[in-house]
Amino acid sequence: MAAADKNLILMLKEGVKKINEQHRKIFDYTTDLFSHCTGDDAEENHYFAATIGAAATLVKTHFKTEEDLMIATKFQFFEYVDHKKEHEEFIATLVDNVKQFRTSGSINLLMFASYAKWWVINHIKRFDKKYVAYFNKITEGRGIEKMRV
Ligand SMILES: [Fe+2]
Ligand SMILES: [Fe+2]
Known part of the structure; x- marks a missing residue:
């Protein structure tokens, strides 16, 4: 097998692992979002502030992984x-939500959770x-x- 073929197969293998894992983590986050919709504004705002940075990084990394693999294949x-x-x-909607949160200090977590879950499934x-x-x-x-979805 040529070296280029070996590299491609390795890249495809790693791509599957990464994408399957990222999808699982994204689903876990959307589920976690709903379980933190308690109706207590302070709790919900605290949860959003504590998790949205890592969630945004996960989503951005995931999109880049998919896009790179689409190009490579x-x-x-x-x-x-x-x-x-x-x-x-x-990403633009996510950024808007974070900006609004920074300005107002509050998020409607149930609306955000619903949007995120709907968007991901769709x-x-x-x-x-x-x-x-x-x-x-x-x-x-x-x-x-x-690769699973
Ligand atoms: Fe995806
Ligand atoms: Fe995608």
Whole structure:
């Protein structure tokens, strides 16, 4: 097997591991968000302030991992552009929420949790699934675990 092939297979293997793990962590966070909707404003604000930085980093890293892998595996270009645009819109909404929180000192956690969960489920269904199906097809027979969504 040529060195370039070996590198590609290694990259695909690592990509699957990373993306599966990132999706699990993102789902865990959306679940955790709901379990912290207690109706107590101070508690909810404290929870948001304590977790949103790491959550934003996780999401940004995840989007970059998916986008890099789409490029490396030569995913259909227009699909890639649409997918990336969706990622950017979500980040922009996230940034807006953080800015508003910084200004006002409070967040409507239930609304934020609902938006985040809705977005993640909808995005996976409409965008990630297309790429995952393509990815699993090109890695078939290479001894690489399936990418799950
Ligand atoms: Fe994703
Ligand atoms: Fe995505």
